[in-house]
Amino acid sequence: MRFCIIFLGLNLCFASFANDNTAIVKGKVFDASSLEPLPGVHIIYGKDQGTITNEQGKFLFHSDTGMLSIRFRFIGYESVTRELFVREGDTIDLQIGLKPEIKEIEEIVVSPGKTEQKISELTVSTSLIKPEQIVKNQVLNADELINQASGIEVMDGQASIRGGSGYSYGAGSRVLVLIDGLPALAADAGNIKWQFLPLEMISQVEIIKGASSVLYGSSALNGIINFRTSDADVQPSTKISMMLGAYGNPRREEWKWWDTPGFFSKTSFSHSRKIGNTDLGISGRLLLDQGYRKFNEEKYGGMNLKLKHHNKKFAGLNYGFLLNAGYNPKTDFILWEDAENGALIQNEATAMKFRGTLFSFNPYISLEKNKRFRHDLRFRSQITKNDLPDNPNNNSNAISYFTEYQLWYKLLEKLDVIFGASLNYSKIVSNFHGDHRASNAAGFAQIDLKPTARLKFIAGVRLERNTLDSLVEKLVPVFRSGLNFKAGKYTFLRASFGQGYRYPSIAEKFASTTTGAVIIFPNSEIQSESGWSSEIGLKQGISFMGLMGQSDLSLFYTQNEDLIEYVYGIYPIPGTPDFDDGFRAVNIENSRVYGFEWEFALYKNFGLLNTSFQGGYTFMYPIEYNKISGKNTGVYLKYRRKHSFALMTSTSYKNFDLGMNFYARSKILNIDAVFLHPLTREMILPGFYDYWIENNVGYLVMDVQLAYNFKKEYTISVSVKNILNTEYMGRPGDIMPQRTYSLQFSGEF
Amino acid sequence: MKRYKVIFLLLLTGIFLFSCSKKMDVNSEQFELLTGHIWVADSLLADKAGASGPGGLLEDFTGDTQFYEDGTGYLGIHEGTWYFSNDEKEITINTDSLPIPITATIVELTKESFKITTSFPSLYLPPVDIRMTFIAK
Numbered sequence: 001m002r003f004c005i006i007f008l009g010l011n012l013c014f015a016s017f018a019n020d021n022t023a024i025v026k027g028k029v030f031d032a033s034s035l036e037p038l039p040g041v042h043i044i045y046g047k048d049q050g051t052i053t054n055e056q057g058k059f060l061f062h063s064d065t066g067m068l069s070i071r072f073r074f075i076g077y078e079s080v081t082r083e084l085f086v087r088e089g090d091t092i093d094l095q096i097g098l099k100p101e102i103k104e105i106e107e108i109v110v111s112p113g114k115t116e117q118k119i120s121e122l123t124v125s126t127s128l129i130k131p132e133q134i135v136k137n138q139v140l141n142a143d144e145l146i147n148q149a150s151g152i153e154v155m156d157g158q159a160s161i162r163g164g165s166g167y168s169y170g171a172g173s174r175v176l177v178l179i180d181g182l183p184a185l186a187a188d189a190g191n192i193k194w195q196f197l198p199l200e201m202i203s204q205v206e207i208i209k210g211a212s213s214v215l216y217g218s219s220a221l222n223g224i225i226n227f228r229t230s231d232a233d234v235q236p237s238t239k240i241s242m243m244l245g246a247y248g249n250p251r252r253e254e255w256k257w258w259d260t261p262g263f264f265s266k267t268s269f270s271h272s273r274k275i276g277n278t279d280l281g282i283s284g285r286l287l288l289d290q291g292y293r294k295f296n297e298e299k300y301g302g303m304n305l306k307l308k309h310h311n312k313k314f315a316g317l318n319y320g321f322l323l324n325a326g327y328n329p330k331t332d333f334i335l336w337e338d339a340e341n342g343a344l345i346q347n348e349a350t351a352m353k354f355r356g357t358l359f360s361f362n363p364y365i366s367l368e369k370n371k372r373f374r375h376d377l378r379f380r381s382q383i384t385k386n387d388l389p390d391n392p393n394n395n396s397n398a399i400s401y402f403t404e405y406q407l408w409y410k411l412l413e414k415l416d417v418i419f420g421a422s423l424n425y426s427k428i429v430s431n432f433h434g435d436h437r438a439s440n441a442a443g444f445a446q447i448d449l450k451p452t453a454r455l456k457f458i459a460g461v462r463l464e465r466n467t468l469d470s471l472v473e474k475l476v477p478v479f480r481s482g483l484n485f486k487a488g489k490y491t492f493l494r495a496s497f498g499q500g501y502r503y504p505s506i507a508e509k510f511a512s513t514t515t516g517a518v519i520i521f522p523n524s525e526i527q528s529e530s531g532w533s534s535e536i537g538l539k540q541g542i543s544f545m546g547l548m549g550q551s552d553l554s555l556f557y558t559q560n561e562d563l564i565e566y567v568y569g570i571y572p573i574p575g576t577p578d579f580d581d582g583f584r585a586v587n588i589e590n591s592r593v594y595g596f597e598w599e600f601a602l603y604k605n606f607g608l609l610n611t612s613f614q615g616g617y618t619f620m621y622p623i624e625y626n627k628i629s630g631k632n633t634g635v636y637l638k639y640r641r642k643h644s645f646a647l648m649t650s651t652s653y654k655n656f657d658l659g660m661n662f663y664a665r666s667k668i669l670n671i672d673a674v675f676l677h678p679l680t681r682e683m684i685l686p687g688f689y690d691y692w693i694e695n696n697v698g699y700l701v702m703d704v705q706l707a708y709n710f711k712k713e714y715t716i717s718v719s720v721k722n723i724l725n726t727e728y729m730g731r732p733g734d735i736m737p738q739r740t741y742s743l744q745f746s747g748e749f
Numbered sequence: 750m751k752r753y754k755v756i757f758l759l760l761l762t763g764i765f766l767f768s769c770s771k772k773m774d775v776n777s778e779q780f781e782l783l784t785g786h787i788w789v790a791d792s793l794l795a796d797k798a799g800a801s802g803p804g805g806l807l808e809d810f811t812g813d814t815q816f817y818e819d820g821t822g823y824l825g826i827h828e829g830t831w832y833f834s835n836d837e838k839e840i841t842i843n844t845d846s847l848p849i850p851i852t853a854t855i856v857e858l859t860k861e862s863f864k865i866t867t868s869f870p871s872l873y874l875p876p877v878d879i880r881m882t883f884i885a886k
Contacts, residue, residue: 525835569841569850570868570876579868579876581849586834586841628819679848 023086026060027094029053029072033546034605038098041074065090072096102490102541104550104601111206111226113448113458114181114215114418115374115408120539123458123482123496124212125554127151127599129205131230135746136650136659138243138705138719140266140287143194146225148663149207150616150646151597155639155730157194161209163593163620164222164533164558166639167731169520169566169583171507174222174529176212180229180322182362182380185219187398187426188433190505193384196326196358198304200239200268201283203230209597210533210556211500214460214480217422217442221500221531221560229306229322232281236273238749241266245719245742247292251727255344262290262297264742272306279320281306292737293344295351296333302326302358314367316374321363328356335518336733339687343735350518352394357385376406394513396430398506416448418460426506433510439467440503446480454486466503466528476501476528490541490550500560501530508564508585512574518684519582521571527587531560542602549602549614556595561627563589565638568674568684581680590627591637595620608653615647615662622669636669639731641698657717659705666698675732685733692732699728701736713749718742776818779837782858788814788883790825791862795869795877806869806877809846814883840865853881861885 029041037057044050045061045068053059065088072080077098084092105120112122119126127149139145147154154160155167159175172190176183179198186193205227212220243266249256270283287300308320334350336343360382368374380402388394406420424440446460459481466473482496504526512522537554566583573580599616622637643666650659671692674680681689702724707717718741725739776784793800793807800807810825820830829844834852843850853867863883868876 523835567841567850569843569852571852572835572839572854572867577866579852581876584852586832588832626819626821674849677848 022062023065023088023090023092024060025063025068025070025084025086025092025094027058027092027096029057029059029074029096029098031077032097032099033543035097038074038077041072041098043070043072045070070094072098074098077101100543100548102543102548102550105490105492105539105541109204109206110181110228111178111224112208112212113446114406114420115416115448120492120541121456121484121486123456123484123494124498125209125535125537125552125556125597127207127209129207131202131204133648134199134202135241135715135744136657136705136707136717137648137661137703138245138717138721138742138744139199140243140264140289141194142197142199142227143192145199145205146207148646148648148661150599151209151618151644152207153641153644153665156734157192159192159225160640161207161223162556162558162595162597162618163622163637163640164560166565166637168508168564168585171511171566171585172502172505172564173219174502176216176218176220176224178216178224178226179324179360179380180362180378181226182378182404183216183219183402183424184227184360184380184382186384187382187400187438187506188384188386188396188428188430189507189511190219191507193356193358195287195298195300195328195356196302196324196360197227198229198283198302198322198324199227200241200270200285201229201281201304201306203228209554210496210535210558211478211480211498211531213464213478213500214444214446214462214498217462217464218440218466218501218503218528221502221529222533222558229304230272230281231308232272232274232279234274236271238269238271239747240269241744241746243267243742243744245740247737248725248739248741250292250344250738251725252343254341257294257342257345262292264289264291264740277310277312279306279308279310293333293346293735295346295348296331298328298330300326300328302328316368317366319363319365321361323362324358324360326358328358330354330356333734335685336688336735337686339691343687343691343733352391353389355385355387355389357383357387359383372410374408376408377403378406379403392431394432396428396432398426398428398430400424400426414450418444418446418448420444428506432513433506434512436469436506436510438469438506441465456484458482468503468509473503473528476530490543492539494537494539495535497532497534499530499532501528502564503528504564504585514582519580521582521584522574523584523586526564526585527562529560529563529587531558531563531591533558547602547604549600551602552597552599554597556593556597558593559591559625561590562587563591565589566672568672568680589637590625591622592625592632593620593622593637593640610650610652612650613647615645617643617645619643638670638672640669641666642669643698655709657705657707657709659703659707661703661705662700663702664698664700667696671732688732695727695729699726700724701726701728714745714747717744717746719744777837779833779855779858780818782860783816783840783863784818786815786860786885788816788863789886790814790881791884792880792882794880797878797880807879807881810881813886853879 029038039055041053051061065086068084068086070082078101107119108116143154151162165174177192208224212224245264247262265288268285272281284303289298291297305323311317335347337345337347362380364378366376382400384398386396402424404422408418411417421443426438428436442464444462449457462478464476478499480498485493509524510522511520513520535554535556539552542549564585565588570579570581571584597618601614603612622640624633624635645664647662701722703721704723705719707715709715721740728736790811795806801811812825814824816822827844827846831842839852841850841852851867853865856864865881867879869879
């Protein structure tokens, strides 16, 4: 009986097709360059009707008669629309060749202009890191991820973009880290809390290379790193990752201090889905790292929750929040025992247990109407707690509240304006820094003018005032401007100028302590540092003989004055007539960095073999200059290098993926004299001087990963980082990890 | 509406010119006093004892001393750099002959005399208490 009903139903269907005014549209979609069929191409026709191409790139659908508009859409290719007049009973055969589109120049970023823009239309150098890189490269921490980017070095937690910063002993940062555009530096030390960044929830990391204070205020002197979290997609998404690894033996047998090697593991998950009009995202991470050095280990546990609600009644109105909480017990590495046998053993006098806690809550509301204006009101509260159980005098608690209102308005067809204002309030309770209250108020405006389809001009200004305790500092105005010109279909020229500044952190002004043999002196008199950066650049999209991608070349020049540096010297002990030697933050360095950077991302498929190459080379000439005479002094800036190179390659065949990454950096040009002078060098870092003379020669590190994808959703991979077991050092005494081995299981479903 | 746009652009241009204008640095009185003279070492004491004689710890600092406006200068036979710190209550001197920069407290700075106190590092012994007095040439 059931078969009879089905048969009857099918007959009715065929009858209805035969009697309706319909036609058949069929055909094949292929790559216009290689003529390879394209499976999975979205074909949209009529109103809300569509289909996709099969494995052979073929499609077929029935259509009503009359005018028909068919759109062919596929990621990585230019969309094509065909208009047809269809008569009853027609069978139309279409052959559609899609031209590859260079996705690298079509990527959308937000950070450079606080509104969505194509990366090719920017006026400043901006690099992107995608979350796939975290899984693929088996990245353990956020600072490791950023350190892989071209032109950036993270030295013991302190980020430097194109030589804009050196190493300042963990206090202050000239690179502002943001989470969804909101500042996330610690209110007390002004440093980056790398471990607490929601790495497993990001959609992309945007890095602006150059002064960005107009839009982001103090600390964006050297650039910004914006960790943008992802929104839920139409399809629910779950990602998991489990990694287990071990440290190998160092190149020098005498440095090995362990019987059983140190292990590390990372487990992370994220889930996002739409529930009605609400996007939900939740993620978490657990990290255990026994470390490769004695008295230097780390743990982390953290969770993130993101909610975004799209209001049903008011189209364009959405609101939500991001919540981030984490706990990070660790023992930081400060000084080694000695170069001979103890380079991987921390001097016990400086080994201090540290328990870091961070909680942040970022609610926001946004209203966009008719693509003509958008209001954004955002808020971030951040609580950090640093406990040192063995030295409670160095405990520090900080709370900060940041709020920003921004209006984007399409004033004319060719002119957008952005206005905004922000307020920041911080309260620090600490024996280490003393108790302080700081506030900061700012207003900013920017115009975005497109006089022609090819030309774009931006100009912006910011006024900011900082108050620390009862001291109100003078109003700081900063300016930026930039141009972008589309010289060809895939050719973009850009030029930019931007000013920046940074108020000293609470730590740089007030930190007063003794760590082992090292005394840190406060200096309440230090002033803001300031400067500007400029660049001209050329971005060229590449589509040639199946080779796709982009190449970006920029020439840059940065000049800063009164940069704050920790200088080892003889200083008066506050409140006494006595003197002692130690570190104190002072406005001492006037810097210039000239250079160029070449970045590239290239892809080519050879049948089933897919290859990709991305990376960059940066040349810098970092030099001090005399502020009065304006001439270069010939002294290199400290903790900078001239050359850096990064190359990440990936080759995939069927279910296998082989990745090889190369990172090369030339020697450090200059360091603090205290590590070199005969009178002081042995006292601070035993054996360092001889080690430095012999080994400060630059380095090449190579990482290799092999991954196997199974059941489409899962990947198992092995990674050997520093496979050449290169011995190299960051800041003085900070030997980088030797060869490591790790195994990772990840899934996305 | 057009008028507002013009005003906005003018305002922006004005702010640009303002922000790009060269800073007019006015030197402080302390700065003028220090850089306005050639100084001659008058008394150089190490742990309260004279140390400017032959073989003395501060022998190299005898003779003329000058602090140039561009932050360079010389102290006896030593060339180097200097800068004020702590609201010009201190001066930091750095030369290649010193292991580390020395920050000294300025006890007196007048048209006639310049007195500083500091200490000098020693590898095995306690730091040496230094007092230097210079008079204008």
